[in-house]
Amino acid sequence: MKARIPEATVARLPRYLRCLTDMAHTASTCSSEDLAEAAGVNSAQVRKDVSYLGAQGTRGVGYDHEELRSQIRKALGLTMPHPVIVIGAGNMGTALTNYKGFKTWGFEIVAVLDIDEDRIGSRVDGLTVEPLQNLEKIIAAKNVEIGILATPPAAAQSVADRLTAAGVNSILNLAPTILKTDAEVSVRRVDLSTELGILAFHLQS
Amino acid sequence: MKARIPEATVARLPRYLRCLTDMAHTASTCSSEDLAEAAGVNSAQVRKDVSYLGAQGTRGVGYDHEELRSQIRKALGLTMPHPVIVIGAGNMGTALTNYKGFKTWGFEIVAVLDIDEDRIGSRVDGLTVEPLQNLEKIIAAKNVEIGILATPPAAAQSVADRLTAAGVNSILNLAPTILKTDAEVSVRRVDLSTELGILAFHLQS
DNA sequence: TAGATTGTTAATCGATTAACAATC
DNA sequence: TAGATTGTTAATCGATTAACAATC
Numbered sequence: 001m002k003a004r005i006p007e008a009t010v011a012r013l014p015r016y017l018r019c020l021t022d023m024a025h026t027a028s029t030c031s032s033e034d035l036a037e038a039a040g041v042n043s044a045q046v047r048k049d050v051s052y053l054g055a056q057g058t059r060g061v062g063y064d065h066e067e068l069r070s071q072i073r074k075a076l077g078l079t080m081p082h083p084v085i086v087i088g089a090g091n092m093g094t095a096l097t098n099y100k101g102f103k104t105w106g107f108e109i110v111a112v113l114d115i116d117e118d119r120i121g122s123r124v125d126g127l128t129v130e131p132l133q134n135l136e137k138i139i140a141a142k143n144v145e146i147g148i149l150a151t152p153p154a155a156a157q158s159v160a161d162r163l164t165a166a167g168v169n170s171i172l173n174l175a176p177t178i179l180k181t182d183a184e185v186s187v188r189r190v191d192l193s194t195e196l197g198i199l200a201f202h203l204q205s
Numbered sequence: 206m207k208a209r210i211p212e213a214t215v216a217r218l219p220r221y222l223r224c225l226t227d228m229a230h231t232a233s234t235c236s237s238e239d240l241a242e243a244a245g246v247n248s249a250q251v252r253k254d255v256s257y258l259g260a261q262g263t264r265g266v267g268y269d270h271e272e273l274r275s276q277i278r279k280a281l282g283l284t285m286p287h288p289v290i291v292i293g294a295g296n297m298g299t300a301l302t303n304y305k306g307f308k309t310w311g312f313e314i315v316a317v318l319d320i321d322e323d324r325i326g327s328r329v330d331g332l333t334v335e336p337l338q339n340l341e342k343i344i345a346a347k348n349v350e351i352g353i354l355a356t357p358p359a360a361a362q363s364v365a366d367r368l369t370a371a372g373v374n375s376i377l378n379l380a381p382t383i384l385k386t387d388a389e390v391s392v393r394r395v396d397l398s399t400e401l402g403i404l405a406f407h408l409q410s
Numbered sequence: 411t412a413g414a415t416t417g418t419t420a421a422t423c424g425a426t427t428a429a430c431a432a433t434c
Numbered sequence: 435t436a437g438a439t440t441g442t443t444a445a446t447c448g449a450t451t452a453a454c455a456a457t458c
Contacts, residue, residue: 005406008449014402018381031415040383044451047417059416060458077405084401091300096397098296101381107401146404170404172397176223176306178245186407188400192301192377195393196289196312197219199351199375200282201210202391213425236439249427252441264440265434 005075009049015039016049017072017105020065031062081106083142085168087159088150089114089122089129092174096150098125110142115155132159139166146170153177160187210280214254220244221254222277222310225270236267286311288347290373292364293355294319294327294334297379301355302329315347320360337364344371351375358382365392 019038023030032050036043047057050068053075057063073079084102086093089112097112112124115132122129130138138144147163149156149171156175163171164185173179173189181187224243228235237255241248252262255273258280262268278284289307291298294317302317317329320337327334335343343349352368354361354376361380368376369390378384378394386392 006449010403010406011399013406014396014399015383017402018396018398019383022382033415038383040385042451043415044418044453045449047415048450051417057416058458059456060414062415075406076402077409078402082401082405082408091296091303095296095300099397101398102401105398105402105405107398107405145408146401170408172400172404177227178220178224178243180245186404188404190395190397190400191219191223192304192395193223193306193310193312194216194219195377195395196287196307196351197222197281197283197310198215199377199391199393200287200310200312201215201218201280203287203350203375204282211425238439247427248439249429249442250425252439253426256441262440263434264432265438267439 005052009052010076012039012041012045012049013072013076014105016046017069017076017078020069020072024065028065029058029062030065030068032057034062078105081108082146083108083110083144084146084148085110085135085138085142085144086112086148086150087114087132087135087163088152088155088175089116089119089124090150090152093148093150094124096148096174097127107146110144111138113138135159135162136166139163139168144168146172148172148174150174210257214257215281217244217246217250217254218277218281219310221251222274222281222283225274225277229270233270234263234267235270235273237262239267283310286313287351288313288315288349289351289353290315290340290343290347290349291317291353291355292319292337292340292368293357293360293380294321294324294329295355295357298353298355299329301353301379302332312351315349316343318343340364340367341371344368344373349373351377353377353379355379 016039032043032046036046053071055068055071084107086097086109097109112127112129113132114129119129120131147168151159153175156177160179169185171187173187176191176193179187221244237248237251241251258276260273260276289312291302291314302314317332317334318337319334324334325336352373356364358380361382365384374390376392378392381396384392
């Protein structure tokens with residue numbers, strides 16, 4: 001069965017992968033109940049989700065731990081390295097670039113760019129901050145697949161336009177703006193103010 | 206009508222608020238079509254969402270811009286200030302604390318804590334990093350409502366336990382861990398690796 | 411065999427949106 | 435009045451989950 005994986009399932013796969021990694025060396029098999037408990041979801045959900053990957057468990061036993069991890073990695077496309085570029089070397093861009101967690105899943109930050117003269121040339125986690133004008137050149141040279149926007153909101157749209165024009169169709173937007181992009185571009189938005197807004201709502205009840 | 210606002214609607218309200226602010230001074234009214242376009246959603250969605258707030262538009266005209274913003278702010282509970290505490294003064298915690306965007310919505314970071322002797326006492330955006338052991342004292346003294354976890358993953362759960370024990374039932378978790386908390390605790394998780402994982406999936410198709 | 415757990419169905423639930431009468 | 439836009443219904447779509455036969 002090569003059924004299309006539902007978006008909601010895709011969004012849970014990284015979480016399962018993380019939980020499986022955390023549970024590593026506990027046992028060589030893992031039941032849907034174990035994984036559900038760790039991930040905070042329903043066990044039927046887990047079984048349905050992994051069934052889309054063609055995962056095969058053993059009744060009465062569970063799923064092979066190592067095999068399941070491998071299948072999730074394969075489904076997400078984490079079996080090959082993904083060059084990533086960070087635009088904006090402010091606090092957030094620097095924090096991101098220093099973050100070591102990306103590498104385990106094959107994401108490699110290959111360049112950090114900024115428009116500010118004062119930041120260009122400074123070092124961030126072994127990389128030298130490069131001028132924004134080099135964007136297209138760097139994307140081509142390093143085969144960049146994913147762009148992370150850590151610019152001020154006013155700059156985000158124009159940089160996004162340049163990214164997509166240069167062939168980068170996957171964008172993680174940390175700037176508090178809603179980007180306008182063509183349908184073929186995948187955009188994930190992370191907005192901490194929005195998250196706090198949602199928490200504030202729940203404070204009331 | 207005091208109907209319960211659906212979770213999906215709550216999650217869109219901060220986005221509407223941001224779009225309305227960006228559109229400010231364009232006109233004194235705003236149609237559902239305008240707002241839908243700016244927010245990247247369907248216009249029927251917008252009308253349904255704002256109807257939960259009891260918002261009243263004028264047929265043929267649209268919604269009063271200022272009134273709609275005020276109603277969203279009220280619905281989200283953004284009419285009063287919310288004291289926030291940040292735990293972890295690493296790259297991410299520092300970036301967060303320096304971020305000015307929270308204040309416009311009434312979120313005020315009142316303290317930054319860390320366990321690392323080298324960071325305690327240093328200044329971040331006008332605040333002095335305080336020792337983690339002061340957590341409970343600070344929460345009580347400053348009436349902290351929301352905690353932001355920017356610790357290493359290994360420390361996140363124990364800090365979350367202390368937050369909730371001290372009465373902080375709203376947590377924004379930036380550590381790549383799934384927290385186990387009681388049902389009355391609201392947790393929002395922001396995991397950049399997960400977001401990149403989802404983007405990697407879409408790279409394939 | 412007895413106990414455990416999968417894989418899948420079918421019921422349920424909730425969210426989205428086309429459509430249109432109401433009405434400014 | 436004519437044009438625009440709301441407010442709401444009802445259809446649709448997709449996601450969740452209880453339940454249980456299959457089977458290790």
